[in-house]
Amino acid sequence: MSQTKVEAPFVENSRPFRNLIINGDMQIAQRGTSQTGVANNSNEGYNTLDRFALNFYGNEGGAATVSQDTTVPSDTTYGKFSKSIKIDVTTADTSIGTTGSHALQQNIEASFLHHSGWDYTNSSSKITLSFWARSVKAGDYCVNLQATDATRYFVAQYTLVANTWKHVEVVIPGNSDLVFNDDNGEGLQVRWMLSAGDDRDGATAGSWYNPGSDYFQSTSSQVNFFDSTDNNFFLTGVQLEVGDAATNFEHLPHDVQLQRCQRYYLQPARGTLAGERVIFGLTYGGDGSDNVFFTFDFPVQMRDTPALVIGSSGGSVGSVDYTYLHRSGMQLYY
Numbered sequence: 001m002s003q004t005k006v007e008a009p010f011v012e013n014s015r016p017f018r019n020l021i022i023n024g025d026m027q028i029a030q031r032g033t034s035q036t037g038v039a040n041n042s043n044e045g046y047n048t049l050d051r052f053a054l055n056f057y058g059n060e061g062g063a064a065t066v067s068q069d070t071t072v073p074s075d076t077t078y079g080k081f082s083k084s085i086k087i088d089v090t091t092a093d094t095s096i097g098t099t100g101s102h103a104l105q106q107n108i109e110a111s112f113l114h115h116s117g118w119d120y121t122n123s124s125s126k127i128t129l130s131f132w133a134r135s136v137k138a139g140d141y142c143v144n145l146q147a148t149d150a151t152r153y154f155v156a157q158y159t160l161v162a163n164t165w166k167h168v169e170v171v172i173p174g175n176s177d178l179v180f181n182d183d184n185g186e187g188l189q190v191r192w193m194l195s196a197g198d199d200r201d202g203a204t205a206g207s208w209y210n211p212g213s214d215y216f217q218s219t220s221s222q223v224n225f226f227d228s229t230d231n232n233f234f235l236t237g238v239q240l241e242v243g244d245a246a247t248n249f250e251h252l253p254h255d256v257q258l259q260r261c262q263r264y265y266l267q268p269a270r271g272t273l274a275g276e277r278v279i280f281g282l283t284y285g286g287d288g289s290d291n292v293f294f295t296f297d298f299p300v301q302m303r304d305t306p307a308l309v310i311g312s313s314g315g316s317v318g319s320v321d322y323t324y325l326h327r328s329g330m331q332l333y334y
Helices: 110-114 254-262
Strands: 034-039 053-057 063-069 084-091 101-109 126-135 139-147 152-160 166-173 186-196 232-242 281-283 292-297 321-326 329-333
Touching (some): 034 084, 101 232, 126 152, 126 186, 186 232
Antiparallel strands (some): 034 063, 063 084, 101 186, 126 166, 139 186, 281 292, 321 329
16 A cells, blocks of 8 residues: 655644734724724723734823724735734824833733743744734834743834835744743733833843833834824734744634633623623512623633623613622622
8 A cells, every 4th residue: 555755844834823922813803993092091002903902101192093904915925814903193292202102012921921832041942923014104113022020121123114014023032031920910012112212212122131220112213103193004914933933824713813812801792782782681589679680601711800891771780799700700780
């Protein structure tokens, strides 16, 4: 009986769930596909696409619209994409405060790094961050990795040509000072810097460092993306993987990617009315007191005990008794 040898190219990039970034192809947007008026303390943070937050540090000014967009690279070398995240400046901030900055950010759980297979205290062991970026505003941009448990930063710089997609690949070595706890806390912040003030732009690219009291987040040539309402920024195809080279983007089925996002944020199914959510309940006690008892099981175990937001339609909601609420489900009545 003849046998056929399977050569290496057939199993190349076959490692499942190698991407430590969630929703890097910008497919999931549980909160909605567009949010206007994103500014300091106004719709700041997570507002549209899951796991990607626009943050205004140091009470920095300016405002933007954040949206899911169909502008994507035509180059399919690393995979084909259909969605991107778009940051569109609507209120300019022409003078960044000394301790201010703007950044698009994803936080990665510490245990994900701890169990990734990356020998992160060994400088010979590498992880690679890759992504596609585009902006109207040409110039130098920085991506900043912050290892929270060890308080160590790493900055890489890349240069964009106006209105041109660029595939960025950053190889990051381990470091003897790195620590990633085996828990569900914040392990690594990945920040795409959009501006940095004079006290935040003194980093040297290419190596891990102790940020000290200055908390340098970028190099001195980082552009101020927020300096004009003509500016927009696109990002897609984000992947962070163990190894010293970028591989093709790991496309996951939509339902799998949704479940990964639901670990951090969950919206139950919509009802028949616009914006309505559905949880089925029973009247409590039968005494005419209008108390209602609800049980809801989360589809996935959430990262931590969630904060529950209860809305109402056409009237007020009474006091809520959180009889039981944790990462797997909830029981409550009001």
